[in-house]
Amino acid sequence: MKEHFTSTVLGIPRIGPNRELKRATERYWSGALDAEGLETVARDLRLDSVRALQSAGLDSVPVNTFSYYDQVLDTAVMLGALPERVAAVVDPLDRYFAAARGTATIAPLEMTKWFDTNYHYLVPEIGPSTEFRLDATKVLGELREALDAGIPARPVLIGPVTFLLLSKAVGTEDSPLTRLDEIVPLYVELLEQLADAGAQWVQLDEPALVADRTAAEISTARAVYEQLSAVPRRPAILVASYFGSLGDALPALASTGIDGIAVDMVAGDDVIATVPALSRTLVVAGIVDGRNVWRTDLEAALATLASMLGSAHTVAVSSSCSLLHVPYTVDAETELDDALRSWLAFGAEKVAEVVALATALSHGRERVERALEESRDAQSSRAHDPRLSNPAVRERLRTIGSGATRAPAAHRRVQQEAALPLPVLPTTTIGSYPQTSAIRVARAALRSGEIDDAEYRARMRSEIVDIIALQEKLGLDVLVHGEPERNDMVQYFAERLDGFFATSSGWVQSYGTRCVRPPILFGDVTRATPMTVDWITYAQSLTDKPVKGMLTGPVTILAWSFVRDDRPLADTARQVALAIRDETVDLEAAGVRIVQVDEPALRELLPLRSADQGAYLDWSVDAFRVATSGIADSTAIHTHLCYSEFGAVIGAIAGLDADVTSIEAARSHMEVLDDLAAAGFELGVGPGVYDIHSPRVPSIDEIAASLRLALKSVPVNRLWVNPDCGLKTRGHAEVEESLRNLVEAAKLVRSET
Numbered sequence: 001m002k003e004h005f006t007s008t009v010l011g012i013p014r015i016g017p018n019r020e021l022k023r024a025t026e027r028y029w030s031g032a033l034d035a036e037g038l039e040t041v042a043r044d045l046r047l048d049s050v051r052a053l054q055s056a057g058l059d060s061v062p063v064n065t066f067s068y069y070d071q072v073l074d075t076a077v078m079l080g081a082l083p084e085r086v087a088a089v090v091d092p093l094d095r096y097f098a099a100a101r102g103t104a105t106i107a108p109l110e111m112t113k114w115f116d117t118n119y120h121y122l123v124p125e126i127g128p129s130t131e132f133r134l135d136a137t138k139v140l141g142e143l144r145e146a147l148d149a150g151i152p153a154r155p156v157l158i159g160p161v162t163f164l165l166l167s168k169a170v171g172t173e174d175s176p177l178t179r180l181d182e183i184v185p186l187y188v189e190l191l192e193q194l195a196d197a198g199a200q201w202v203q204l205d206e207p208a209l210v211a212d213r214t215a216a217e218i219s220t221a222r223a224v225y226e227q228l229s230a231v232p233r234r235p236a237i238l239v240a241s242y243f244g245s246l247g248d249a250l251p252a253l254a255s256t257g258i259d260g261i262a263v264d265m266v267a268g269d270d271v272i273a274t275v276p277a278l279s280r281t282l283v284v285a286g287i288v289d290g291r292n293v294w295r296t297d298l299e300a301a302l303a304t305l306a307s308m309l310g311s312a313h314t315v316a317v318s319s320s321c322s323l324l325h326v327p328y329t330v331d332a333e334t335e336l337d338d339a340l341r342s343w344l345a346f347g348a349e350k351v352a353e354v355v356a357l358a359t360a361l362s363h364g365r366e367r368v369e370r371a372l373e374e375s376r377d378a379q380s381s382r383a384h385d386p387r388l389s390n391p392a393v394r395e396r397l398r399t400i401g402s403g404a405t406r407a408p409a410a411h412r413r414v415q416q417e418a419a420l421p422l423p424v425l426p427t428t429t430i431g432s433y434p435q436t437s438a439i440r441v442a443r444a445a446l447r448s449g450e451i452d453d454a455e456y457r458a459r460m461r462s463e464i465v466d467i468i469a470l471q472e473k474l475g476l477d478v479l480v481h482g483e484p485e486r487n488d489m490v491q492y493f494a495e496r497l498d499g500f501f502a503t504s505s506g507w508v509q510s511y512g513t514r515c516v517r518p519p520i521l522f523g524d525v526t527r528a529t530p531m532t533v534d535w536i537t538y539a540q541s542l543t544d545k546p547v548k549g550m551l552t553g554p555v556t557i558l559a560w561s562f563v564r565d566d567r568p569l570a571d572t573a574r575q576v577a578l579a580i581r582d583e584t585v586d587l588e589a590a591g592v593r594i595v596q597v598d599e600p601a602l603r604e605l606l607p608l609r610s611a612d613q614g615a616y617l618d619w620s621v622d623a624f625r626v627a628t629s630g631i632a633d634s635t636a637i638h639t640h641l642c643y644s645e646f647g648a649v650i651g652a653i654a655g656l657d658a659d660v661t662s663i664e665a666a667r668s669h670m671e672v673l674d675d676l677a678a679a680g681f682e683l684g685v686g687p688g689v690y691d692i693h694s695p696r697v698p699s700i701d702e703i704a705a706s707l708r709l710a711l712k713s714v715p716v717n718r719l720w721v722n723p724d725c726g727l728k729t730r731g732h733a734e735v736e737e738s739l740r741n742l743v744e745a746a747k748l749v750r751s752e753t
């Protein structure tokens with residue numbers, strides 16, 4: 001075995017402790033900062049991060065986990081696999097951003113969920129025109145930068161199998177995986193270049209191996225790593241898995257000549273002792289949770305690690321996955337009470353936990369007695385805190401039981417048409433209108449005390465006046481209030497529910513420069529007072545057209561929060577559902593006739609292994625039904641789904657039993673409609689008729705063509721007309737033009753029916 005290390009993490013956040021990279025990149029895009037200025041910000045952030053990891057005591061430090069946008073896009077650049085359409089952009093940085101975000105004339109790469117996280121990657125397009133060619137500039141640069149600073153740097157790269165499994169075939173039916181024999185030689189060349197540059201170890205990430213894989217795919221992975229490990233001049237190879245168990249891929253990888261395997265001991269349950277070949281390999285034990293924010297129970301972790309050592313393995317301690325998914329440090333949180341603070345570990349605190357565990361393994365637990373004691377105290381404080389348990393909500397849920405349902409859909413439909421007549425092909429939007437800088441500045445001013453609550457509300461009301469006026473002018477049929485008052489569709493609710501607390505600086509990258517501040521769900525969840533009724537009723541007071549109530553569903557609230565790990569997720573989902581149910585009832589009592597309950601993350605939480613999916617779909621559908629079955633038959637429930645390949649959840653979408661489902665469909669050319677029909681879906685549906693992820697304004701003809709296509713799969717009396725998703729990231733001018741065309745297209749197609 002090559003000389004091994006004892007402590008590491010698989011990756012680190014990169015957006016900057018105060019979102020410095022986000023701000024610098026957005027300034028570069030707007031022309032306010034040049035490329036050199038942007039690179040200076042980036043280099044300073046990289047060096048600060050790796051120096052902090054070294055001084056915290058890690059003896060192997062990941063590098064090349066920095067990215068200007070996304071690590072999968074970086075890998076595509078490294079392999080020469082950008083689509084031909086961006087080649088016309090001469091400057092490499094601008095070409096990179098063109099692939100990520102598109103330009104006025106170039107469509108960007110598709111963006112999709114990174115496994116079951118709230119991070120999104122760009123999907124490489126592999127086809128006949130792809131000519132792979134190695135360009136290792138980025139990784140070699142970041143390696144050199146760290147080595148020059150005296151850091152024991154370990155370059156991190158996406159492995160070849162995962163890269164191709166995450167790519168999509170374009171212009172061919174052949175799976176990208178058939179191109180392995182073209183990219184493996186590039187990885188061989190890369191290993192040689194990294195060795196020459198002084199890398200002792202390299203990390204090749206293969207998270208795709210924790211999902212269900214065929215025997216053929218696993219033996220392909222084995223063959224790849226046999227080939228790579230046979231390279232004579234190379235760094236030691238660590239193959240990293242995360243987000244679940246490797247299962248059969250573990251013995252397959254262990255049988256090759258690789259030097260280390262990282263296993264996720266939080267989300268996975270691989271049993272190291274059952275794979276004898278692992279005794280030749282460094283086992284990098286991902287025992288510190290890289291995805292949630294709870295402090296590690298160090299005693300329990302030490303016991304697990306000791307049993308691995310007992311079975312004669314060489315072990316290094318690590319995070320279970322990259323720390324990209326957690327905020328930088330708890331130290332930045334100024335508004336937490338001491339008890340809550342003591343339960344948490346963000347990025348920096350997780351690194352300290354890794355170091356404490358590794359020190360205990362190498363030098364004995366007495367060296368870290370203080371850390372062990374603090375960990376024990378935190379476990380005990382959390383277990384006994386009265387805020388964690390609310391007997392009333394538990395009792396309420398027991399009485400609701402399972403299987404909450406409404407009357408049959410056909411009956412509801414009659415009631416709803418009588419309560420709220422609408423034209424055929426009703427037009428609507430998904431909820432949010434542009435979150436302008438004026439809105440965010442007002443919110444920042446409220447936080448800093450520069451304006452008071454009354455002034456803030458007045459400003460938001462004035463936004464709502466404008467948004468309602470715009471929709472009336474455009475002639476939309478079902479209006480929304482535009483969500484100006486929401487910092488985020490999950491955080492807004494979490495800030496108003498008991499059982500959650502919000503962070504002040506806990507930013508996590510969602511995609512590109514877009515970040516979220518996931519709230520922390522720590523105790524039983526209840527709703528003290530209505531959360532949205534004032535805003536919706538105000539919007540309704542401004543118009544005779546119906547305004548939709550707008551809520552986020554229980555599964556999405558959980559998916560985009562850090563959730564408690566001391567209760568089953570299914571129970572917590574039902575508690576959140578009850579809070580949303582109470583809100584639907586209050587909206588209805590205030591005269592609202594349509595309540596939309598968004599579940600864009602329904603697909604995201606789907607377990608990666610099919611064996612676990614059925615149980616998840618059961619409880620997630622049940623939670624939605626608990627949330628939406630408290631109202632009269634005459635009140636319509638709408639839902640909205642996006643950001644997904646819906647395949648495995650199509651049946652569940654039907655199971656939600658929402659009266660109308662708006663669903664992302666523009667990019668898949670309405671294919672989802674046939675899938676829904678095949679799953680027996682017979683309710684209202686609003687397939688998105690244009691993609692809101694791009695500033696491009698769709699023409700009337702284009703939208704009309706989408707509607708005609710949709711009408712081949714959905715009867716006219718069930719079809720709604722709406723964009724793919726909310727408009728919060730778009731600008732006012734393009735929104736107005738796009739929606740004008742949407743309304744015109746609906747009129748045109750109505751005249752044809």
Ligand SMILES: CN1c2c(nc(N)[nH]c2=O)NC[C@@H]1CNc1ccc(C(=O)N[C@@H](CCC(=O)N[C@@H](CCC(=O)N[C@@H](CCC(=O)O)C(=O)O)C(=O)O)C(=O)O)cc1
Nearest residue numbers: 118437440441443444487488489490510513514515516560
């Ligand atoms: C639909 N999506 C969402 C996901 N997850 C969520 N939790 N929420 C989502 O909506 N996952 C899947 C997708 C991902 N998509 C997006 C899209 C857009 C964003 C985004 O725009 N994020 C914003 C931050 C949003 C926010 O919290 N805003 C706050 C704070 C705003 C702020 O930064 N204020 C400044 C001062 C004001 C100024 O000068 O502009 C400051 O504090 O310094 C708010 O509005 O109050 C982003 O900017 O990244 C995320 C995911």
Ligand SMILES: N[C@@H](CCS)C(=O)O
Nearest residue numbers: 430431432598600726
């Ligand atoms: N109502 C939300 C859904 C986003 S998925 C919005 O319009 O932004």
Ligand SMILES: [Zn+2]
Nearest residue numbers: 600642725726
């Ligand atoms: Zn959406």
